[in-house]
Amino acid sequence: MITVDGLRKVYGDFVAVQGSTFDVEPGEIFGVVGPNGAGKTTTLKTLAGLIEPTAGAVRVAGEPAGDPETRTALGFLPEESPLYEDMTARSYLRFFADLYDVPRETANQRIETALDDLELEHRDRRLGDVSKGMKRKVAIARSLVNDPDVLIYDEPASGLDPLTTNYVLEYVRELADAGKTVLFSAHNLYHVESVCDRVVIMNEGEIVARGTVEEIRAEHGETTYRVFTTVPVDGSEPDGDRHVSTVDSMDAVEGIREAAADAGGEVVDIRTRESTLEEIFLDVAGQPMPGSRRVSPGATDGDRRREPSEPPEPPEAAE
Numbered sequence: 001m002i003t004v005d006g007l008r009k010v011y012g013d014f015v016a017v018q019g020s021t022f023d024v025e026p027g028e029i030f031g032v033v034g035p036n037g038a039g040k041t042t043t044l045k046t047l048a049g050l051i052e053p054t055a056g057a058v059r060v061a062g063e064p065a066g067d068p069e070t071r072t073a074l075g076f077l078p079e080e081s082p083l084y085e086d087m088t089a090r091s092y093l094r095f096f097a098d099l100y101d102v103p104r105e106t107a108n109q110r111i112e113t114a115l116d117d118l119e120l121e122h123r124d125r126r127l128g129d130v131s132k133g134m135k136r137k138v139a140i141a142r143s144l145v146n147d148p149d150v151l152i153y154d155e156p157a158s159g160l161d162p163l164t165t166n167y168v169l170e171y172v173r174e175l176a177d178a179g180k181t182v183l184f185s186a187h188n189l190y191h192v193e194s195v196c197d198r199v200v201i202m203n204e205g206e207i208v209a210r211g212t213v214e215e216i217r218a219e220h221g222e223t224t225y226r227v228f229t230t231v232p233v234d235g236s237e238p239d240g241d242r243h244v245s246t247v248d249s250m251d252a253v254e255g256i257r258e259a260a261a262d263a264g265g266e267v268v269d270i271r272t273r274e275s276t277l278e279e280i281f282l283d284v285a286g287q288p289m290p291g292s293r294r295v296s297p298g299a300t301d302g303d304r305r306r307e308p309s310e311p312p313e314p315p316e317a318a319e
């Protein structure tokens, strides 16, 4: 449903995204995770056809991103979605339905269904007077007025309280269950763990890990063992009336068992600990390498065919 092949985006001499390749199956929920500046928004805006790639191919529903047909087949939720503050949720959504030429009756039905599903209160209150969570819900409803097959959501839960965050993520799952393909970005794995079928982790413009959350955990996570003994062994620390050693393999656990036996004691407890997703995320999305995202002066990879003469656009200019 979505194919990204060698996507590269360069602003001036700054490489925002380098060589991203992934695809998203129909009905899948796909997470693009990464710290600030990783290149998530750039990737999503390219998919939404709002910015043009420097190199690489991006297709949505079989067509190049940005084609008029593709644009009507997708719903895009920008990271910041300023709403017309003087409109009500209903009038705002009708306005967007009109832009998509949705027949009035269909539009009204769709809008009410979305607002019901999102449990939106105060549908006739000025948008300037509703909470941030409600505004986000209205923006989500806006992405649905044209009944698109593909939804691209930039940080859908950003800045929301934990309850509303869960609500929004559960709603994303419902949309996928109803047959939509959803790609969304998030700052950390924690937000995507419960809902995403697959994930890519981006850092410094590059994909640094990919797969299901389980696959990422298996590849990048660590298991450590805390082994409690009745006697001290090499490297152990006192822990009440016992001693504890922390090791990272079962062989090492066996070594401790033998050492404890040799010293006339025994192992009384072993506790296993998996890396948390946050630890994995911090590990794979480590610290930036200064200067690593500059296009090298002699680069001739085609990236420079347009950008150097183009003034950088402000991030929200395309919306």
Ligand SMILES: Nc1ncnc2c1ncn2[C@@H]1O[C@H](COP(=O)(O)OP(=O)(O)OP(=O)(O)O)[C@@H](O)[C@H]1O
Residues within 6 Å of the ligand: 011, 014, 015, 016, 034, 035, 036, 037, 038, 039, 040, 041, 042, 043, 079, 187, 312, 313, 314, 315
């Ligand atoms: N129009 C632009 N001109 C110049 N640089 C840009 C432009 N848009 C984005 N960038 C830079 O490209 C990098 C990637 O930005 P992007 O917005 O894609 O990151 P992100 O992962 O979405 O970050 P965040 O989580 O903070 O939104 C950043 O360093 C950003 O400053």
